[in-house]
Amino acid sequence: MCFGKPMKDTFIEAKLVSPKLIRIAFLTSLPFERFYATLIKDHREETNLNVTRFASSQGNAIAEALLETPLELGHSYFVKSNYGLVPLSVDEATDFEGFDEKFDAENEALGSLYEKDGTLFSLYAPLASSVSLKIEKQNENVFSLFCLSRKENGVWSIFLQGDWKNAQYVYQVVNSEVLRETIDPYAKASTANGERSVVLCEDDFLLPQWKEGLKPLKSYTEAIIYEGSVRDLTISQNTNIIHKGKYLGLIEENRHTKMGHKAGLAYFQELGFTHLQLLPIYDFKTVDELHPEKGYNWGYDPSQYFVPEGSYASHPEDPLSRIKDAKAMIDILHKNGFRLIMDVVFNHVYDWQTSSFEKTVPNFYFRKKENGQLSNASGCGNVLYSERPMVRKLIVEAAKWWIDFYGVDGFRFDLMGLIDVETVRKIEEYGKSQDPSFMVYGEGWNMGGDSKVALSSMDNAKMLPGFAFFNDGFREVAKRFFGGDLSERDAFRYCYLGSSEQTSTSHPRFLSPSQSLNYVECHDNKTYYDYLHYTKNISDEKELLARSKLVLGAILFSFGIPFIHAGEEIGQTKYGKDNTYNAGDDFNEFDYSLLDSRYSMALYFKDCFLLRKKLSFLSNASLEEIKTFTQIENISSGLRITFSGDLEEFKEVNVFFNPSNEPFTCMLDADQDILLMDGDALPVGIKAMSVLVPKCSMLVVALKKAIS
Template identity: 35%
Template sequence: MGTVHGNYKEGFSLDNQNTGDYKKVSITLHYRRHDGDYSGWNLWVWLEGQNGRMVEFVEKSSYGRTATFTMEDSTGINRVGFIIRKSTEQNDWASKRFDDRFITSFDDNAHAEVWLVQGIEKIYYHKKEVDVTPSIISATLEKWHEIEVKTNLAFDWEHDNITVNLEGASIKEIHVSKDHDSSRLAHQLTIKTKEKLTLQADYRVAISHFGTCDVTYGSIVRTKQFNDEFAYNGTLGAIYTNERTLFRVWSPDAQKATLALYSNAEVKELSLYPMEKGPNGTWSYDFNGDTHEMVYMFRVKIGKDWHEAVDPYAKAVTVNGEKGVVVDLLKTNPAKWTLSKPPFQSIEDAIIYELHVRDASIDPNSGITHKGKFLGLTETNTMTSDGFKTGIDHIVDLGVTHVQLLPINDYWTVDETKSESSQYNWGYDPQHFNAPEGSYSTDPFHPRSRIIELKKLIQTLHDRGIRVIMDVVYNHVYNVAHSNFHQLAPGYYFRYTKDGLLSNGTGVGSDTASERYMMRKFIVDSLVYWATEYNIDGFRFDLMGIHDIDTMNTARQALDEVDPSIIMLGEGWNLLTPLAEEKKANQLNADKMPRIAHFNDSIRDHLKGNNFFDQDRGFINGRDGYNVQIKQGISAGMKVHYDRQRFITPNQVVNYVEAHDNHTLWDKLTLTNPGASIEDVKLMHKLATSIVLLSQGIPFLHAGQEFMRTKNGDHNSYQSPDSINMMNWDRKAEFAQEVEYVKGLIALRKFSEAFRMKSRQTIEGSMHFFPTDEYLIAYQLLVHSDVEAYSEYVVIHNAHQHPVLFNLNSVGPWNVLVNGYKAGIEPLSIIKRNRVEVPRLSTLVLTKK
């Protein structure tokens, strides 16, 4: 797990902490409220991967209130999460103080004693550190004529003889915000100034009895003026050479900044170097000497507190991402590392295979040695005990062009120190965006290992003719308060509602603000880094609809300068985030984002039924009324247009029927058709997959879809065990005929341009749908190319529970390439008449040259 970055005083030193794993820990937590009112306040405590529980404050003391509790976990404990909250009869979560916090230091008896203070986020491990004398917690510039001031102790504005002074500007009036639970006490006041405040001036607030505090930036960081004033276009991070390293960080709020260097991850001794203030909110330090594999952190003083953060641009990190590491990237290139790529002409030629690194090899019968690791996908000649190919050999044999890897950058919720444990996560909880995930490495304690082994994976796939797409999650962070973004520039990198709360269009607690210059710069810099250093061939954007159009187009332009064949695709959902509708990077604005593809949830839901309603059915499993919607998907919206989606070319449409999230297709079909035989479920499954693989646009397969993958009904397996998530390679033997069927469909798609046309005009002129009933879709494709000369194809999808006779538009001979059981580029049979029988729940493809 990642380090909790607290607020530290200048010149602090880290205590020796015992963070070893315990089966059982005890905790004594002291809480002090300045107002003395503890009614309804309690703790919510939890361990990673477990349900939380409430703990009451039951003991009184001169300090305040105390809670004592224990936590147990047979797999080991190295931190305990908690939230201080206020509960009422109507709502257990009526209020809370700060987001998730974690107790990480225990003594030799597995005990931790901590002290907390109202209004202060820091966790104190020694009572002597706690300072409860009156002081100003913060003074922040919120508007151009307003400074908001918060104090640690409550005051009575009317009776405490309080005076307020402001250096650098003139006070017009003062507004005091009374506490909700008191008619007189307050912890906050707002200073309104006569003149407009500026970003360049230094202001200081003084309050009698409470001392002084420098004014820092508040919500003003989310204004256009701030964005323009502090936009920095240079290189950030640790800029390494053998002779020197330039460390540069962006922290416009900071009054001071310090570089902390460690000799290695385990040694607590460190050297501190004051950083020099540079242009546009930057701080830098030029270190002479070779810093390869030196551990480093940034510390910035904002207002009265010191914040410690890992470099957002860190290219390597220590175990669990606790610290950044300088690395000579030339020493991370494996043998035979090359920037050459498999040949690839057009985006429409892509066939994408979505894969989780651990899922691919963790099955005990995978025949793979490095189970759950990057290296597992580098092993060749692997097979099950029955002799069926597994791993990379299987993927190559299948014929896909691109493997899309679920997040491989460093993420929070898998403890890398427990490399052999059964922990699992999809990885959509990003911690460090530019460093690989350590749990996929054979040695997460060595910063270079994860980089070298990921590069080996990419090189191996390239050598075998497969390109690599990386799943990227720039739309949110796992924990805002403890993110390096927030530690270095509080309030800037995220979107907020009008009420000052974090926007939550992602549904996971935060939305990043891609429209702000430095967030956009970070996203683009990160993409270019992965594309150049790791030779990545494409990027899949998680919840792309959170981002703005300009950011996506800027990324497209930057990646084109690296390699125009790099694919960009994402979830273009229309999400509720405070961004103007016309700026959202979603399907409704696809026409403003050329060569950026969107997952087509319309064909997904109309094929099998809505993803979010278990019993809802679609075209393949017994529901009528979806004929037009399936035709829209088959033509990528080019021939049969969508009403709202604004796709302008087929390469903007990714057709799919299942992915890592929600039910697998097999599980959805068994839910919606509980009385169906196994054979019928197979037929429906193949029908859906054939529609996806033969449609215009870009086809997308979920790993294992070819052997009808099941997760035993688990629709949200993001942290379920391997037994649910792993690719069960024994199913390949069980569904061998279905695997061959999918291989044949892929081969046919790759052979003929009829199934991957490049423009709206070509599709409109070359595709013709025949009149049919609701459960039948039939269309003609005409193609003229250097490979095929002139060819005609007829594709018929029959969702009836019975065979259908279909009249062709001309007599034969017609070559049958796909029937209910086989598929490929070689004729399965020849039909000489102009009438054909289409088996039930099947696809038929015929061609005539």
């Protein structure tokens, strides 16, 4: 319906700036006249506005009108004046005091809820004056349009009788007289590239999750985490993996490289890690799902939080393929003894302006600075307003969906320091109620966050005792020390104990080593090989690989949670680049041809994995117990860590680290078994009372208990 337009050479904007106050702004070349205005509600009711202020200057004017009662949201409003007619923007209402309480829909089931005899559609849109459902039944190729009804809490809903399984739909939402078409923020299924939401029948996907056979975790420190992406781990042309770049490629059995070494799932089994952390597998924006070969992205550009990424599906044109394949991947990983950690980005979205969030509730989902500007603490243009109850609801519901429907075993939170403490606690509480071994950890950087509530940074580690944090202190110290900077030795002693012990120079960073995720590289860092080569200017290949093995040994035999980036175990390069999020397969894929040439390195780390599991005190001891049986001493240019006491089958275990370019010798009190070594010294399997620790290497020896 057309109501006219502003006068020539005149711009007018009307905005609700408080529950009872409308502000009208003018830009005009015309002389100002006596001003009057009326408010039109739902294209019918007209009410004269009480203009309490009018000020003008050089073609600009401001008028303010005071309402007798707070404006009732959920209706269409226009302001008509002697300067023209304009829609009334109510977007500012989301910042009014009491908005969240008035429009509390935390107990509502949002999205599409399918039953064979009918489907309920519900959308949270408290500002909207109308919401329509545009829907097409499967294989009919004809859309129908239905108007939804509004509840007082701002939820619009409709129940459609009949069987709507796999129907495709979008919403048409009118906010402040602007109609925008949007997918469902709570949709569980989607067409390719997120063009339409799809009604999902959950009962069609009731598959076993195979969790019963997974070994329970007594502590996070029993985990050994291996990080990669679906595409990077399967795309190589040097294997016979069939589903390259796909969910199913991760679970193909008996795959191998061109030289016959194990690849894919078989390679994971050979390494023996406990947890596979996958880069985002929810739906992300910037890869064309129908033509994934034309683009590349890690997936830190979220689009749909409840829907798996379609470019990894075997048939991305089929909305159900991504669901079937993602569930199968997780289920088969479980069946083979691996737990799956999902990398989640609940701190920002790809593009806030075109997101389903902004289209359904403008000015609501994203955090602002005190001056009203959008926060960019994430560096990605926006930050989710996680502490807002209905935003928290969406985040928590998405997490629950992945836990219940897909069976994920934990979350790695991207930029966790931007998410409020209460939200991540709710996710932790639910995850551990379903599985006590559920893991939660993330990037705890303090990035400001533009929030007045406690955020989940490392500064608040005491508020999050059940969370682990990427320990960037360990990362930087270990990189330098094992790269040959011997001045970092004392700093590494602190990091070795999980950054949890008071020293003369450092306060505890964490409550215990179970909060310290120990690593030297992850997806968005330079690889350690590249750090040594391009930053430390080490060019000798033998030294580069020796130091690469040494630092991984340090990760695996320190107190805390070992975290390994795929390819780190074979000294993989990204040619000096670090944040290769869109650089393509050449920089990011797991290099199986390199594995063929350095397979002995992979086997060495398999032995490290096995020995860490055998030395259970590294993962099961409390901080107080660690203090009683651990002694760290400087020896020559390296370190000797001695564990003594009741260590199961051992009376004493010694770990030597030598990051220097000179070997050193150490005398022991008795002949000890060499459990693990790297270098040119004595072979494993014999005893020694005097041990040579080669340059750039680690050595583990142990004294077994006497057999009574």
